[in-house]
Amino acid sequence: MLISIEQSSELTTLGMSGSLSIGDATALAKELAAIPVKPKQYLVIDGHGVASIDSAIALVLKKQMYRWQSQGCHVALKSFNQQATDIMAFVDKHSQYRMPPKVVRPSMISVLEDIGVATEKIIKNFTHLIAFSGLVVERLLLALRHPSRLRVTPLVAQLDQIGFRALAIVGLITFLIGAVIVNQGAFYLRQVGADVFTVDLLSITMLREFGILLTAVIVAGRSGSAFTAQIGSMQLNEEIDAMKTLGMNPIDVLVLPRILALVLIMPLLAFYADLMGLLGGALTAWVTLEVSPVAFIQRFEEAVTVSSFYVGILKAPFFGIMIGLSGCYEGMCVRGSAEKLGFHTTRSVVQSIFLVIVMDAAFAMIFTALDI
Amino acid sequence: MTDNNQTPLISVRGLHTRFGSHVIHENLSLDIYQGEILGIVGGSGTGKSVLLKETLGLITPYKGEITFHNDQGQLDKTSIGVLFQDGALFSALTVRQNIQVPMREMGGVAMDLMDDLAALKIEIVGLPPEAAHKTPSQLSGGMRKRAGLARALSMDPKIVFLDEPTAGLDPMGAAEFDDLILQLRNDLGLTVVMVTHDLDSLYRVTDRVAVLAENQVIAADSVEELEKNNHPWIRAYFHGVRSRQSEER
Numbered sequence: 281m282l283i284s285i286e287q288s289s290e291l292t293t294l295g296m297s298g299s300l301s302i303g304d305a306t307a308l309a310k311e312l313a314a315i316p317v318k319p320k321q322y323l324v325i326d327g328h329g330v331a332s333i334d335s336a337i338a339l340v341l342k343k344q345m346y347r348w349q350s351q352g353c354h355v356a357l358k359s360f361n362q363q364a365t366d367i368m369a370f371v372d373k374h375s376q377y378r379m380p381p382k383v384v385r386p387s388m389i390s391v392l393e394d395i396g397v398a399t400e401k402i403i404k405n406f407t408h409l410i411a412f413s414g415l416v417v418e419r420l421l422l423a424l425r426h427p428s429r430l431r432v433t434p435l436v437a438q439l440d441q442i443g444f445r446a447l448a449i450v451g452l453i454t455f456l457i458g459a460v461i462v463n464q465g466a467f468y469l470r471q472v473g474a475d476v477f478t479v480d481l482l483s484i485t486m487l488r489e490f491g492i493l494l495t496a497v498i499v500a501g502r503s504g505s506a507f508t509a510q511i512g513s514m515q516l517n518e519e520i521d522a523m524k525t526l527g528m529n530p531i532d533v534l535v536l537p538r539i540l541a542l543v544l545i546m547p548l549l550a551f552y553a554d555l556m557g558l559l560g561g562a563l564t565a566w567v568t569l570e571v572s573p574v575a576f577i578q579r580f581e582e583a584v585t586v587s588s589f590y591v592g593i594l595k596a597p598f599f600g601i602m603i604g605l606s607g608c609y610e611g612m613c614v615r616g617s618a619e620k621l622g623f624h625t626t627r628s629v630v631q632s633i634f635l636v637i638v639m640d641a642a643f644a645m646i647f648t649a650l651d652i
Numbered sequence: 653m654t655d656n657n658q659t660p661l662i663s664v665r666g667l668h669t670r671f672g673s674h675v676i677h678e679n680l681s682l683d684i685y686q687g688e689i690l691g692i693v694g695g696s697g698t699g700k701s702v703l704l705k706e707t708l709g710l711i712t713p714y715k716g717e718i719t720f721h722n723d724q725g726q727l728d729k730t731s732i733g734v735l736f737q738d739g740a741l742f743s744a745l746t747v748r749q750n751i752q753v754p755m756r757e758m759g760g761v762a763m764d765l766m767d768d769l770a771a772l773k774i775e776i777v778g779l780p781p782e783a784a785h786k787t788p789s790q791l792s793g794g795m796r797k798r799a800g801l802a803r804a805l806s807m808d809p810k811i812v813f814l815d816e817p818t819a820g821l822d823p824m825g826a827a828e829f830d831d832l833i834l835q836l837r838n839d840l841g842l843t844v845v846m847v848t849h850d851l852d853s854l855y856r857v858t859d860r861v862a863v864l865a866e867n868q869v870i871a872a873d874s875v876e877e878l879e880k881n882n883h884p885w886i887r888a889y890f891h892g893v894r895s896r897q898s899e900e901r
């Protein structure tokens with residue numbers, strides 16, 4: 281108990297003691313609120329045993345005093361020391377307002393509202409992305425008219441970062457996926473006695489789809505996110521604003537080199553991914569199906585035409601543009617806080633993978649229509 | 653405000669600081685007294701922020717002693733409040749939540765009491781009530797500083813450390829912030845240690861100023877006394893002020 285209560289005929293004396301601070305405040309508030317009072321009653325809070333209080337205790341006391349007073353009681357403070365009196369006066373001076381309440385809406389309506397707001401945001405985001413693409417195209421055309429103004433150094437740095445440094449992970453993943461396709465394909469095709477078609481399965485899917493898709497997903501996760509984080513942190517640091525005031529166009533400096541690097545490097549990475557995927561598949565076929573490398577190559581030549589290869593590689597620069605646009609755009613969207621940086625980085629990766637797959641489906645329909 | 657035969661609240665003795673081979677402080681000593689507003693000045697990179705962080709225990713000095721003298725023994729975390737150079741508000745939280753962080757950390761404080769306390773601190777530092785539900789990125793620079801101070805005050809500290817509190821504020825905003833600090837010291841008996849580059853602040857609020865140069869505190873005295881000091885750096889530093897003040901007259 282923090283309070284001792286002494287009751288005489290018409291006076292209640294509440295005694296407190298010790299050094300009280302925020303840790304005691306909640307308990308004190310409860311004890312005070314539990315004291316039974318009658319209107320017109322006289323209450324005295326006796327603080328002669330109190331060594332010190334902090335603003336939380338002062339606030340609790342003051343609030344309870346006002347509450348009692350509004351119930352018609354007479355409340356007084358007695359023998360508090362200077363420190364306690366000062367802090368109560370200070371709190372009194374400064375408790376003019378309460379926390380403004382947060383608006384709470386009925387849950388059904390707020391759910392609908394949230395859905396609406398989210399939909400609007402998605403649509404807005406895509407229209408902005410399209411507008412941003414227009415801006416980039418404009419700057420690109422300008423840059424092509426004055427090729428000397430293209431920034432070569434950052435372009436080379438990006439080629440190294442996006443391409444060369446991704447070789448290990450792209451190679452490893454496509455190699456393993458190639459192996460898995462052969463393994464799984466052989467298992468089912470053998471049941472119908474068609475295990476020789478495993479090579480067809482591998483080479484067509486790898487060249488047309490998997491090589492480039494896997495590359496795009498890896499690059500989106502690796503470089504798209506990096507673009508957003510780099511540009512976004514520059515945005516937070518007001519570096520982008522500084523650039524503009526110094527007469528540099530942030531699209532020229534930051535976006536074009538990244539997107540151009542992707543356009544140049546994606547076909548090369550995809551080609552490399554095809555090779556590694558086929559290599560993984562061929563080795564697996566050799567080990568598990570006892571298809572010798574020579575037999576594999578013969579079957580490979582029969583299974584695919586050069587157009588299968590082109591179909592895959594042709595998509596590469598477009599996927600690169602998508603990843604670059606989405607990564608740079610999300611970076612430019614970062615405002616305010618470090619939390620937003622994380623949010624936009626996530627969105628950039630999700631968005632570019634989504635767009636790549638949508639685009640891949642569109643390409644598939646076009647190629648089917650063209651009978652390629 | 654301070655008489656020097658009083659025992660200091662914090663005393664720093666023979667402090668050496670180095671990062672690798674880069675020596676920041678060498679045999680630095682400084683006393684901080686109860687209830688004073690102590691300014692710390694020095695060229696940029698002389699280790700003012702580092703000195704604050706060492707006093708706070710965030711950086712361990714290479715050598716030397718930092719002692720707290722307090723009637724209740726060792727000072728704990730809640731008796732020190734800090735306003736970092738860049739505010740260091742938690743960006744994902746609203747101002748209200750920022751102020752409540754230490755209360756939550758301590759635990760056992762009722763939600764409505766925490767809200768009342770946050771409202772109180774917000775008013776003390778002169779922020780408008782609506783600021784409570786805003787995140788730091790929605791506030792202006794001056795308001796962020798105030799919010800940072802409100803968080804520093806959330807547990808009723810006895811000492812507050814302010815790292816360049818008025819840097820980046822316009823002169824009016826800076827003057828208001830200075831008044832706020834003075835008022836808090838007078839009302840709550842706070843001890844204030846503030847790093848500052850703002851000469852107006854020095855004149856307006858500080859009782860004493862410690863000058864950091866040559867890896868040491870070369871002088872710690874009132875501004876009036878420092879104006880008479882003959883050390884070249886101190887003279888250069890206060891020379892501009894004197895001429896400006898005479899212009900104002």
Ligand SMILES: Nc1ncnc2c1ncn2[C@@H]1O[C@H](COP(=O)(O)OP(=O)(O)O)[C@@H](O)[C@H]1O
Pocket residue numbers: 671676694695696697698699700701702703
């Ligand atoms: N954690 C750290 N590691 C290495 N060097 C540091 C670290 N913190 C500060 N420094 C260096 O110490 C010096 C003093 O820094 P600081 O105290 O921030 O200067 P100021 O007096 O401008 O506040 C600077 O040269 C800075 O580079």
Ligand SMILES: [Mg+2]
Pocket residue numbers: 700701702737815
């Ligand atoms: Mg500093």
